[in-house]
Amino acid sequence: MTSTLKAYAVRLFPQVAALVVILLMVSFAFPDFFRLEMQNGRLYGSLIDILNRGAPVALLAIGMTVVIATKGIDLSVGAVMAICGAVAAACITSGYGLVGTLLVTLGTGILCGLWNGVLVAVLDIQPIIATLVLMVAGRGIAQLITEGAILTFNDPGLIFIGSGSLLGLPMPVVIWLVFGLVVSLVVRRTALGMLIEALGVNRRASMLSGVSTGVLLIAAYVLCGLCAAIAGIIAAADIRGADANNAGLWLELDAILAVVVGGNSLLGGRFSIAASLLGALIIQSVNTGILLSGFPPEFNLIIKAAIIVLILVIQSPRAQSAFVFLSRSQGAAPAKTEEEAK
Amino acid sequence: MNPRYFPLAATIAIFIVAYAVCIGQYPNMLSTRVIGNLLTDNAFLGIAAVGMTFVILSGGIDLSIGAVIAFTGVFLAVLLEKTSIHPLVAFALALAITTAFGALMGAIIHHLEMPPFIVTLAGMFLARGMAFVLSIDSIPIKHPFYATLKGIYYKLPGGGRITFIGGLMLVVFAAGILIAHRTRFGANVYALGGGAPTARLMGVPIGRTTILIYALSGFLAGLSGIVFSLYTSAGYSLATVGVELDAIAAVVIGGTLLTGGSGFVAGTLVGILIQGLIQTYITFDGSLSSWWTKILIGLLLFAFILLQKGLIHLTDRRRRHA
Numbered sequence: 001m002t003s004t005l006k007a008y009a010v011r012l013f014p015q016v017a018a019l020v021v022i023l024l025m026v027s028f029a030f031p032d033f034f035r036l037e038m039q040n041g042r043l044y045g046s047l048i049d050i051l052n053r054g055a056p057v058a059l060l061a062i063g064m065t066v067v068i069a070t071k072g073i074d075l076s077v078g079a080v081m082a083i084c085g086a087v088a089a090a091c092i093t094s095g096y097g098l099v100g101t102l103l104v105t106l107g108t109g110i111l112c113g114l115w116n117g118v119l120v121a122v123l124d125i126q127p128i129i130a131t132l133v134l135m136v137a138g139r140g141i142a143q144l145i146t147e148g149a150i151l152t153f154n155d156p157g158l159i160f161i162g163s164g165s166l167l168g169l170p171m172p173v174v175i176w177l178v179f180g181l182v183v184s185l186v187v188r189r190t191a192l193g194m195l196i197e198a199l200g201v202n203r204r205a206s207m208l209s210g211v212s213t214g215v216l217l218i219a220a221y222v223l224c225g226l227c228a229a230i231a232g233i234i235a236a237a238d239i240r241g242a243d244a245n246n247a248g249l250w251l252e253l254d255a256i257l258a259v260v261v262g263g264n265s266l267l268g269g270r271f272s273i274a275a276s277l278l279g280a281l282i283i284q285s286v287n288t289g290i291l292l293s294g295f296p297p298e299f300n301l302i303i304k305a306a307i308i309v310l311i312l313v314i315q316s317p318r319a320q321s322a323f324v325f326l327s328r329s330q331g332a333a334p335a336k337t338e339e340e341a342k
Numbered sequence: 343m344n345p346r347y348f349p350l351a352a353t354i355a356i357f358i359v360a361y362a363v364c365i366g367q368y369p370n371m372l373s374t375r376v377i378g379n380l381l382t383d384n385a386f387l388g389i390a391a392v393g394m395t396f397v398i399l400s401g402g403i404d405l406s407i408g409a410v411i412a413f414t415g416v417f418l419a420v421l422l423e424k425t426s427i428h429p430l431v432a433f434a435l436a437l438a439i440t441t442a443f444g445a446l447m448g449a450i451i452h453h454l455e456m457p458p459f460i461v462t463l464a465g466m467f468l469a470r471g472m473a474f475v476l477s478i479d480s481i482p483i484k485h486p487f488y489a490t491l492k493g494i495y496y497k498l499p500g501g502g503r504i505t506f507i508g509g510l511m512l513v514v515f516a517a518g519i520l521i522a523h524r525t526r527f528g529a530n531v532y533a534l535g536g537g538a539p540t541a542r543l544m545g546v547p548i549g550r551t552t553i554l555i556y557a558l559s560g561f562l563a564g565l566s567g568i569v570f571s572l573y574t575s576a577g578y579s580l581a582t583v584g585v586e587l588d589a590i591a592a593v594v595i596g597g598t599l600l601t602g603g604s605g606f607v608a609g610t611l612v613g614i615l616i617q618g619l620i621q622t623y624i625t626f627d628g629s630l631s632s633w634w635t636k637i638l639i640g641l642l643l644f645a646f647i648l649l650q651k652g653l654i655h656l657t658d659r660r661r662r663h664a
Contacts, residue, residue, distance in 0.1 A: 073459075125647055128403070128459070129600045133647070136591060137640020143633035244633075253463055266457050298478055301471030308464045309450075318454050 008274075015262060015278040018311075022285045029293030042165040046292060048173070054284030055172035056081070056231040056248065058277050060255035061262070062180050063224030065276040066187070068259050070220050071200040071268030072120060072127035077228040077255060079138025080112045081248030084232030086142040088158065089151035089242035098157035106229050112138075113225020117218030135252070142244035152241035162237025172234045176277075179230065183223070184273045193271075196220065200268025258283055261311055348653050349597030349646065350609045356642075357612050360619055368626045374502025376622060381508030384618040386411065386570040386582075388511040388611065391589040392518040393562030395610045398593050399522070400555050401535040401602025402458035406447065406465035407563040408585035410440050412578070413473040414567020419481035419577025429487045437564045443469065444560020448553035462556075466586075473579035480578035483571060491572055507569045514562065518607040531555060535602025591639055592617055595646050616642065 026046075027033040036045040060077050067074045087108045091101040112134060119130035153159075164171040187193035198206040199213050207213045231251070236242045256266075262279030264271045286307060290300045313319055365372045390407045397404045414436045421432045447465045451458050495503040504512075522528040530551045533541040542548055571577055596613030598605025620638050624630045 123648070123651060125651060126600060129594070129647055132587070132590065133640050133644045136587060136643060137637050140633040140636030140640065143631070144637070148631055148633065253466075256460075257463070260460060266460060296475075298474035299471065301467045301474060303471075305464045305467035305471060308460075308467070312456055312460060312464070313454060 011263075011272055012275055012278065014314075015275050015282065018261075019278060019282050019285060022282060022289060026285065026289035026293055029289075033292065038168070042170070043168045046288065048170065050281065050284050050288050051173045052170045053288065054280050055176045056235055056251055057254045057258055057283060058176040058280040059179065059227045059231040059234070060224075060251055061258040061276040061280045062176075062183050062273055063220075063227030064252075064255045064259050065262070065264060065271050065273050066183075066196060066220045067127070067224045068256070068264055068266060069196050069200045069268055069271035070217055071203070072217070072220065073256065073266070074116060074131045074221060074224045075128065075252050076112065076116060076131040076134035076138055077224060077231075078248035078250060078252040079135050079142070080109060080225055080228035081232035081235060081251065082142035082242075082244050083112065083138055083145070084109050084229040085236035085242040085247045086145040086151065086244050088233050088236050089153050090145050092153045092155045092158050093151060098155065101155075101158065102233070105233055106226060109225040109227075109229020109232070110222050111225070112228070113222035114218065116225065117221030120221060121214045121217035139244060142242075142247075146242055146244045148244075150241045150243045154240060158233075158237050159240055160237075162234055162240070172238070175230065175234065179227070180273060180277050187273070192216075197269050197271065200271075254283055255280075257308060261308070346604065349650060350606050350612075352649060353595060353597050353609055353612045353616070353646075357616050357619070360616065364619065364623050364626070368623075371622070371626060374498040374500040376502070378498060378502035378504055378508065380615060380618045380622060381511060382503075382505045382573075383621075384614050385505075385507040385511040386566045386573060387585060387588055387592070387617075388614045389514045389569055390563050390566040390585060391592045391610045391614055392514050392607060393559035393566075394586070394589040395518065395593050395596070395598060395605065395607050396522070396531055396555050397458075397559050398590070398598055398600060399535045399602055399605055400531045400552070401538075402451070402552075402555065403462065403590070404444075404447075404556065404559045404563075405459065405462040405586050406443075406469055407559065407566070407589060408582045409466045409469035409473070410443065410560060410563035411567040411570055411582045411585060412580070413469045413476075414440060414564050415571040415574075415577035415581060416473045416476045416481070416579050417577070418568065418571050419483050420476050422483055422485050423481055429485055433568050436568060437561060440564030440567070441557050441561040444563070445553050445557035447560070448556030451556065452549045452552040458556075470579070476579070477577070478579055480576050482576050484575075488572060488575060492575075507572055510565075510569060514565070515607060515611050522607045527551070527554060532603055535599075535604070537603070588617065588639075591643050595639075595642055597646070597650075599650060 023033070030046070033046050036043055036047065038044075060081075064074060064077065084105050088101055088105040091104050092098070096104065116127075116131050116134060119125045119133070120127050123130075161171055161175070166174045169177075187196065195206070195211050195216060198209075198211060199216055203213055228248070232248060235247050258279035259276045260266060260279070261282055262272065262275035262277070264276060283304070286304060287300065290303060291297060295303075361371075370376075390411060394404060394407065417436050417439070418429070418432050421427065421435070422429060443465065447458075447461050450456060451461050491506050494506040496509065497503055522531065530541070530546045533544055533546045534548065534551055534555075538548060570582060574581070592613035593605070593610050594600060594613070595616055596605070596609030596611070598609060617635075617639060620635055624632060624635060
């Protein structure tokens with residue numbers, strides 16, 4: 001047990017360290033950063049805000065981690081969010097009731113995932129292109145459902161999902177924490193996680209050793225669609241309306257980024273959902289931090305790009321081999337190899 | 343017919359059939375004015391798509407072009423507003439910056455062995471961020487030289503005009519076709535798309551070719567930015583969001599394999615024209631909403647991917663039997 005814990009600590013150390021450094025840097029610029037308050041039975045504060053605002057990306061990152069572990073990628077999650085938000089708003093306004101609305105919306109997300117999964121697994125299309133189809137067409141479909149307008153609703157049940165609170169935490173935070181925990185347990189307490197990794201490393205080899213790769217691939221994309229549906233419901237409930245143009249816009253890129261910042265390889269194989277969730281929190285902390293510390297928001301994207309490049313350079317195969325070389329040759333002209341790594 | 347030409351032939355056939363259907367419904371669409379506008383309205387997209395074709399032929403992808411176009415537009419607008427330099431000098435500066443930017447991304451992709459998807463994604467954030475830092479407002483460009491450039495056109499019989507930017511797009515496509523099929527660099531791009539290890543064994547300079555490909559894409563994105571600033575007479579940091587997707591769609595509809603190594607620059611032109619035609623049809627119809635453009639382009643994309651899949655399947659079988 002202690003060895004598994006230690007392995008976890010080693011795996012998650014870079015992400016936790018990065019998160020702590022970023023949070024400390026923000027708290028220098030904004031001293032009240034770590035203050036938490038209880039008001040009306042709900043926690044308030046910048047940290048809670050990061051958890052809350054990061055909910056859609058965190059949810060998307062869960063599904064994206066599994067898809068990327070299969071050596072795939074899902075570009076359509078942002079568009080699926082828009083579709084699901086539109087479906088949720090359309091259902092609730094035409095009187096389906098909360099349970100019916102949620103079921104139909106989650107079903108829509110699963111259907112979108114199924115479409116992607118079938119394209120990738122059965123028709124054997126490259127994931128990046130297969131999901132591009134839904135990414136391009138998805139926003140059009142969402143606008144078709146909302147008929148080009150922003151569909152607003154005021155059903156208290158649906159709004160609760162976006163802005164209510166449970167056990168002192170905002171509802172979106174509870175949802176992504178619980179969902180992340182459930183998915184992690186399902187893939188790590190069964191052989192599923194290992195099979196997915198095997199599939200990502202070598203699809204043919206794992207098929208020959210008896211893994212039903214087709215079903216697993218489709219399941220990965222379905223999970224991704226489901227995550228996008230939940231994120232879409234939260235995004236719509238948060239603004240009490242479905243905006244087909246802007247809901248989930250470019251979130252697919254943030255989700256992929258969260259997975260990469262979480263140290264998962266885009267080439268498939270070993271994955272860690274916890275690390276991806278930390279990656280999502282890092283991205284959100286950077287966003288919130290830049291706003292709080294009074295930097296002009298124009299610099300947001302540049303700082304984000306700089307952080308990505310830094311993390312990618314550290315993770316790149318060349319730099320890794322340079323690190324190995326450095327640790328072996330203990331100070332034998334280390335300055336030169338570091339320069340080469342850059 | 344060589345199966346290599348099937349996707350291109352299918353694209354051209356679809357364009358002709360679609361255009362015929364449009365004319366059947368709205369006879370006015372058969373005018374040189376519509377054709378002239380088709381070229382002018384899609385000029386910036388077409389020029390950027392030529393760069394994207396080279397990147398995709400080499401098996402890569404460039405997500406940064408939309409952001410680079412916006413950056414170029416804002417850069418030109420700010421430069422022309424704050425200083426008194428001639429627009430031609432500003433154009434040269436902008437092209438130098440975007441070419442260097444593309445070359446830098448290519449160098450990172452090659453030397454750090456990172457996937458193009460993530461590197462150009464970071465490039466997209468960086469270019470968009472630079473545009474925001476330069477200005478978050480939409481800045482009008484009022485330089486008289488812009489009016490001169492916009493006044494240049496070639497009058498077609500029937501009242502249509504090939505404007506300066508529309509003509510520039512055709513020139514860029516012609517140059518792209520020459521580079522792809524008649525130069526060593528073009529052959530290297532195809533070889534790289536066929537597989538990097540094979541290309542290396544054949545003696546293709548992988549590093550130089552990769553850097554040149556992304557530099558070319560950066561250069562054409564910069565040129566596209568100049569054309570876009572001529573088209574709108576303004577620079578705005580939130581402009582051309584998602585143009586990279588339209589460009590990728592045009593390349594795929596044009597019959598280029600997204601796995602790289604097979605395709606034609608000329609196909610991309612037809613892909614652009616098909617997208618433009620869908621938009622023109624929706625404008626003519628008036629009752630259809632603009633979101634049908636996205637759905638139709640998505641469906642076309644899907645149809646072409648299936649077509650390519652079927653072709654690969656057929657040629658594989660033929661090769662096995664041979």
